[in-house]
Amino acid sequence: MTDRPIKVIVAKPGLDGHxxxxxxxxxxxxxxxxxxxxxGLRQTPESIVNAALEEDADVVGLSILSGAHLTHFRRVKxxxxxxxxxxxxLTGGGIIPTKDQETLNKLGVGRLFGPGDDxxxxxxxxxxxxxxxxx
Amino acid sequence: xxxxxxxxxxxxxxxxxxxxxxxxxxxxxxxxYTKADSQALEGEAELGPPGEYPYTRGVHPSxxxxxxxxxxxxxxxxxPRQTNERYKFLLTKGQTGLSVAFDNPTLYGWDSDHAxxxxxxxxxxxxxxxxxxxxxxxxxxxxxxxxTSMTINAPAAWIFTxxxxxxxxxxxxxxxxxxxxQNDILKEYIAQKEWIFPPEPHLRLITDLMAxxxxxxxxxxxxxxxxxxxxxxxxxxxxxxAFTLADGFTYVERALKAGLKxxxxxxxxxxxxxxxxxxxxxxxxxxxARRIWARHMKERYGAKNPRSWLxxxxxQTAGCSLTAQQPEINIVxxxxxxxxxxxxxCQSLHTNSMDEALALPSEKAVEIALRTQQIIAFESGVANVxxxxxxxxxxxxxxxxxxxxxxxxxxxxxxxxxxxxAIEQGFPQKEITRAAYEYQMALSRKRKTHVGVNNFVNEGExxxxxxxxxxxxxxxDQIRDLAAVKARRDNxxxxxxxxxxxxxxxxxxxxxxxxxxxxxxxxxxxxxxxxLTRVFGEYREQxxx
Numbered sequence: 001m002t003d004r005p006i007k008v009i010v011a012k013p014g015l016d017g018h019x020x021x022x023x024x025x026x027x028x029x030x031x032x033x034x035x036x037x038x039x040g041l042r043q044t045p046e047s048i049v050n051a052a053l054e055e056d057a058d059v060v061g062l063s064i065l066s067g068a069h070l071t072h073f074r075r076v077k078x079x080x081x082x083x084x085x086x087x088x089x090l091t092g093g094g095i096i097p098t099k100d101q102e103t104l105n106k107l108g109v110g111r112l113f114g115p116g117d118d119x120x121x122x123x124x125x126x127x128x129x130x131x132x133x134x135x
Numbered sequence: 136x137x138x139x140x141x142x143x144x145x146x147x148x149x150x151x152x153x154x155x156x157x158x159x160x161x162x163x164x165x166x167x168y169t170k171a172d173s174q175a176l177e178g179e180a181e182l183g184p185p186g187e188y189p190y191t192r193g194v195h196p197s198x199x200x201x202x203x204x205x206x207x208x209x210x211x212x213x214x215p216r217q218t219n220e221r222y223k224f225l226l227t228k229g230q231t232g233l234s235v236a237f238d239n240p241t242l243y244g245w246d247s248d249h250a251x252x253x254x255x256x257x258x259x260x261x262x263x264x265x266x267x268x269x270x271x272x273x274x275x276x277x278x279x280x281x282x283t284s285m286t287i288n289a290p291a292a293w294i295f296t297x298x299x300x301x302x303x304x305x306x307x308x309x310x311x312x313x314x315x316x317q318n319d320i321l322k323e324y325i326a327q328k329e330w331i332f333p334p335e336p337h338l339r340l341i342t343d344l345m346a347x348x349x350x351x352x353x354x355x356x357x358x359x360x361x362x363x364x365x366x367x368x369x370x371x372x373x374x375x376x377a378f379t380l381a382d383g384f385t386y387v388e389r390a391l392k393a394g395l396k397x398x399x400x401x402x403x404x405x406x407x408x409x410x411x412x413x414x415x416x417x418x419x420x421x422x423x424a425r426r427i428w429a430r431h432m433k434e435r436y437g438a439k440n441p442r443s444w445l446x447x448x449x450x451q452t453a454g455c456s457l458t459a460q461q462p463e464i465n466i467v468x469x470x471x472x473x474x475x476x477x478x479x480x481c482q483s484l485h486t487n488s489m490d491e492a493l494a495l496p497s498e499k500a501v502e503i504a505l506r507t508q509q510i511i512a513f514e515s516g517v518a519n520v521x522x523x524x525x526x527x528x529x530x531x532x533x534x535x536x537x538x539x540x541x542x543x544x545x546x547x548x549x550x551x552x553x554x555x556x557a558i559e560q561g562f563p564q565k566e567i568t569r570a571a572y573e574y575q576m577a578l579s580r581k582r583k584t585h586v587g588v589n590n591f592v593n594e595g596e597x598x599x600x601x602x603x604x605x606x607x608x609x610x611x612d613q614i615r616d617l618a619a620v621k622a623r624r625d626n627x628x629x630x631x632x633x634x635x636x637x638x639x640x641x642x643x644x645x646x647x648x649x650x651x652x653x654x655x656x657x658x659x660x661x662x663x664x665x666x667l668t669r670v671f672g673e674y675r676e677q678x679x680x
Contacts (some may be wrong), residue, residue, distance in 0.1 A: 015243055018529050097494070
């Protein structure tokens with residue numbers, strides 16, 4: 001494993017303006033020693049994956065509370081695979097029904113978090129994933 | 136030795152629970168409030184009777200004995216036809232006002248067929264592209280009898296002209312329309328994040344709308360200055376109070392600068408607050424809001440008409456307090472929050488449904504939410520007496536404390552050069568994010584409790600309530616209907632009126648008449664947005680956390 005900190009892109013795709021969760025998680029990841037690039041609101045799948053490429057990010061985290069999660073996660077995953085980022089973690093959170101989480105997990109999207117999940121659970125999940133990857 | 140001192144000794148000698156006794160906003164609280172805490176606050180200058188300056192005890196002399204608050208459930212889903220059915224359902228269940236929730240593309244001023252609307256049409260509210268959708272949305276609803284609130288901000292002016300054009304077609308005079316347009320762009324930059332242009336052109340449109348309505352739609356509340364979204368973004372109670380009222384002062388100053396007379400527009404300014412979980416803090420916040428607003432309007436801006444001094448407000452229970460876990464217990468949270476709204480003296484109230492941390496509300500869930508208001512109004516007895524908590528040592532001290540905290544924020548905003556400059560520097564945004572993070576950490580460390588989330592958790596719980604889903608046919612149908620409208624309208628005339636609008640936008644005149652012209656001819660929301668954007672430009676946020 002290299003010494004560089006885990007690098008995470010945090011973004012809000014689509015039109016959803018609810019950025020409380022994204023900002024709070026971003027801050028928790030920084031406090032946990034990760035490097036966070038927060039892209040902000042109204043990102044497109046293209047702008048997110050481009051940023052992931054440019055930043056050589058380990059993790060892409062999307063926050064979606066608008067109901068458009070299937071559309072956005074699917075498209076970001078496709079683009080990540082096309083751009084050779086298939087080995088990076090795509091995770092995120094929002095208001096995402098279990099059924100849809102399962103659909104997305106099958107497409108290779110990582111764990112998805114919801115309201116009330118402990119910040120430390122998210123931090124631990126990313127750390128565990130990164131440790132497994134560097135083995 | 137007085138009884139107080141004796142109590143003090145006993146209290147100090149007591150063993151206390153290992154718990155955090157601060158408010159949900161982190162305010163330090165005493166274990167007991169006594170006459171000494173509220174003595175200075177009992178004078179007429181601070182309280183006064185209800186319906187009299189400074190209105191701490193309520194905006195009307197008779198409050199709920201005269202008229203109950205309006206029971207107004209925020210609703211919108213899928214297509215205008217589906218939402219119209221929901222409105223009719225709510226009205227048959229005893230709702231007394233309507234409140235429109237628009238979908239995300241509409242909130243941004245985009246049409247349903249915009250490339251970036253994909254996946255979002257009808258998902259979190261109703262899609263409205265043209266006057267034709269407005270016609271369907273309110274079909275069969277007596278707009279001259281039921282008041283209508285519309286939660287729309289960036290494109291508020293042209294959603295309103297579509298609403299007006301619909302009333303016109305149905306032969307309802309503008310003067311008989313009652314309702315509220317949210318139309319509060321400053322809190323968009325601070326919290327809700329749905330804007331189109333930079334602040335200045337948006338502020339101009341707001342002033343134009345105030346001037347137009349003062350003359351033509353006199354019963355309409357032209358703005359609902361909103362703390363709700365600021366609180367949902369994670370602010371404290373004091374921040375919600377301070378940023379909302381500071382936004383209000385800004386709108387007043389802009390309208391005065393545009394040459395409007397304060398008593399012509401100020402009576403139609405209204406407010407919107409959150410009712411969060413900390414019961415007494417919320418009641419105190421609402422009482423403080425009335426007192427602060429009255430004082431500033433009278434003393435700072437010189438308003439003479441007592442109606443200009445009134446902070447009339449809508450309340451919605453806190454969406455962010457709802458849990459996806461054990462959703463049925465949200466009914467209880469909402470009941471407590473709604474009670475705080477009523478004891479705080481709200482003019483209208485929305486109660487959240489138990490399933491709203493998971494989806495838009497089902498019929499069953501929204502019915503229970505409405506019934507909650509009816510229980511408070513008709514069973515609990517709290518509506519029998521005006522401001523029943525007035526004079527409570529604790530509530531009066533807390534009201535004063537929140538007022539002081541708000542005044543402190545007003546000074547800081549002033550130092551930064553006013554609200555618009557403060558937003559550009561990210562001041563309110565950073566204050567809110569810090570408060571949100573601190574609360575989340577308090578939950579993580581279990582210093583604060585959210586039942587079912589960080590304590591009293593049901594391991595491996597299964598969801599036992601039905602949820603509604605907005606399926607993909609909604610987007611398809613809405614796009615098809617939009618294409619049909621474009622095919623049958625007079626496209627030449629639409630084109631000409633849009634060009635007139637663009638010209639008007641480049642000049643100094645009031646834009647509402649030109650917007651109304653476009654709306655009458657079924658110009659789309661997105662076409663109007665694009666015409667104005669060519670003149671006004673787009674706003675880009677500097678992201679930070």
